[in-house]
Amino acid sequence: xxxxxxSYIETIRLGERFSKVLKCGDVVILEGSLGGGxxxxxxxxxxxLGFKKKVISPSFTxxxxxxxxxxxxxxxxxxxxxxxxxxxxxxEELYSKKSIFLIEWGDKIKNIFSKYIKVxxxxxxxxxxxxxxxxxxxxxxxxxxxxx
Numbered sequence: 001x002x003x004x005x006x007s008y009i010e011t012i013r014l015g016e017r018f019s020k021v022l023k024c025g026d027v028v029i030l031e032g033s034l035g036g037g038x039x040x041x042x043x044x045x046x047x048x049l050g051f052k053k054k055v056i057s058p059s060f061t062x063x064x065x066x067x068x069x070x071x072x073x074x075x076x077x078x079x080x081x082x083x084x085x086x087x088x089x090x091x092e093e094l095y096s097k098k099s100i101f102l103i104e105w106g107d108k109i110k111n112i113f114s115k116y117i118k119v120x121x122x123x124x125x126x127x128x129x130x131x132x133x134x135x136x137x138x139x140x141x142x143x144x145x146x147x148x
Contacts, residue, residue: 001133001143004124011037011129015044018119021143022049024071025097027113029106032121034079037129038104041119042075045102049073057104072098078105110136117143 005011022028022045030038043055051066057077066073103109110116115137122130133143 001140003131003133005037005129005131007127008040011040011131012044012047014131015041015046016048018143019045019048022100024099027101027103027106027110027116029110029116029118030102030104030121031107031118033123036121036123037131038119038121041121041131042102042104046073046075049100071100073100073102076101076103076106078103078108 003014005014018041028045030041032038039055039057046053046055046066049071050068051073053066055066055075056064062078063074063076066075106116106118110118113136115135117138118134118136120132120134122132124130135143
């Protein structure tokens, strides 16, 4: 499934709509070039999940966690790490059916998860993005509703 956005606000809103299909235990792999919209989309997801805390890129800290009464979201950025360094993080030990993972540059780690939603961001123009959703281990119906 592919969706175009033409502004920062549209990407945030798409993230908010997408958040409505997420459940505890979901893993979302965010891929695309630098400045492609991955963190902006993550901001929309967290907003849609009801988190009020400011969302910033975890590029330098590697991970931010957001917690409320019944949900924990890990926002992870693996851009600065090599595959071997990623293995040393033991991210799979953090994984829980009570949390949601948003992993930027997640191609380095996706093989440890049996199912995930990959969201790819492609520049089409100055503010125009093509956002492609691919599912591994999920039924297509999982995300079909965000197009409505």
